[in-house]
Amino acid sequence: MTEKRIKIGLVGCGQIADAHLQQIRRIPWAEPVAVCDLEPLLARQAAERFDVPGQFASIEEMLEVSRPDVVHITTPVESHRPLAKLLLDAGVHVYVEKPFTVDADEARDVLDCARRNDRLLCLGHDQLFDPTWLECRERIEAGEIGDVQHVESVLGYPLHGPFGTQVIANPDHWVRRLPGGLFQNTISHPLYRVTEFLSDDQPELQATWFSRFKQISFPTELRAHLRGEDVTGSLLFTSSTKPCHRMTRIYGTNGALEVDLNSQLIRADRVDRYPGAFAKIEAPWRRVCESSANLAQNVRRFCKGELHYFEGMKQTFLRFYEAILEGDEGPVSYDEILRVTEIMDRIFAECRKGDSERSEIKRRTRQTMSGTQTKKHSADNPEGLVAELSAGNGSQTV
């Protein structure tokens, strides 16, 4: 019997590459054989710190010398399409860090390339394989909260953390060049936690973005609402609150579950069993029992060494590598990859449309104001001014 073994390469040795290499190292039969970066110093630091034998500045050379079975792409998103296609055409399986591509057209192109070459491709929807999320899914599938009606997903972003400060400081940062800016890099996480419960290809959506910080010139907050045939969803991306939540609340016909990925907790809301004032005692009592159970579970997992921030990432890698070795489908379906990318495109388009409408309203208001100023100087006519402003604004609300 041949020993189970898979050889891994990695392209792009920035910050997230550390997480990939750490998690790959936790899989005993996965062997990181090479790292590659256009900047040789970055490849060198990754190779030295994670004890990877090969370091390269050229992908072709890495493929030829180290012959990996899978290559992880952890470069900025603009390069995902060309790199993924190059690797798939070269006959290796590809794991792509989120976000998948710059837009859905690119996504289709890459997925077609994977199908054409009969190679597996996986996207980093890793929070879907976090143990807490998987437990929540099991409980929902077991009927604990009835039929899912609405999903609220929250992502708090540490804008003044190590990555955010770079984005703020550097106007040429690759994140600033994306159609969805700051959001495009991370919004897929809270979004796929919503779309898991939405069966619609094209849910109706409303979205807006804005900034809470005067000194930052790009939007830092995003709100989106999705309406599917059976389930609705909402998404909150905020960089102005603390702690930085990674939380999803799922409302069903018979209760609700809240998953807190940071604390690895699930909290349940159930229908009261007792009437009136008794319910006010029952509810906190249930919380006490639930918290005790959660505490016991997390202490147990701590002792067993199971509380890893990137556990979901390890589980995704594991499933992906096993699918490669066994010739199965990967853990994230191509349809879902495309659907999430399409919804992201629509969210950003909707936000940009809102921006244009607001600019237009401001422009027209300014125009009207200056016209009115002139009029006011020529004749004192307050009624006329109100009429002018109303006409200028049309029926839209600022």
Add this chain to the structure above:
Amino acid sequence: MGTRTGNRAMQVLLTGATGFLGRRVLRQLLDEGCAVRCAVRPGSDVQSLRDFVGLRRWSRAETVNVQLANPEQCEGLVQDCDVVYHAAAALSGSASNLVMNSVVPTRNLMNAASEQGVGRFVLVSSLGIYGSQELRRNSLLDEKCPIDPAGHLRDPYTYSKILQEEVAREISQESGLPMVVVRPGVIFGDERGAMSHRVGLQLGGLLLRMGGGQRVPFTYVENCAEAVKLAGFKEGIDGQVFNVVDDDLPTGRQVLRKYRKAGRKFRVIGIPQVATNWLARFNEWYSERTEQQIPAVLTRYRVQAMWKPLQYSNSRAKEMLGWHPSTSFDEAFEKTMASGA
């Protein structure tokens, strides 16, 4: 080298001018009559820098917005410069960020400096880069000690500084660019107190005092700035390395005592020197057993490098740079406390 080149004031380039050390170096260079070009990142708070150095001095300074990680932007930056002072460095973040923001800019800037025929490149490195884990307890750490050969086993910041010097040395040797390296100890002063990792580690609201009897290689920021400045001026020191630490270094325990005297309160758990190794051993074992559920931040390698009792020498800086730490530790500490740091 002096501060004049022919009839004109010496033109220098200073990176990291908005930083804790850089802004003091800038002030001292301007006081010497140098014309200083400050390379700053887009979006840097130049107004605050101008307020710091004062309007009178500012007339000889200029700022250039630049991303040093971009080699093309470095080319014009060093034009007509007699000396480049490279004090910019990332202090925190992941190893890749530190490499990208410290090592890559150093390489780009040095390549540009060697092409433009810059007279001297002054690199601000760190005292932390020595392989002090190999030294015996209480032995002397001076410029003759070897650099840590396994930098990747140290913390990300130290690793990036080790890599930075290695890259700088290679370029200097290959291109012939004259280089002087300054390795400051723990820099403290207004805005940044004296509570360094060398004293202890913060764990939530607790301070784990590591050892306590070992001397902490402090240098007051104004003293250090003077040493950096002199490294660009003195003749005949190309290729030299200078450790910069003050005289009369206090122990970690003495620093904490001073903080308490100044009215600061800490909840301190003292870890005896001998126990630091056991703590590190436990951290390594636990980290490995749990697949890094808690990373091995404290390793025996790092403990030996960081908290071993050593003697520090500044005699080379005194002899060759003519530097003397003009502010004593006690006076500097009082000033620092008075600033509210």
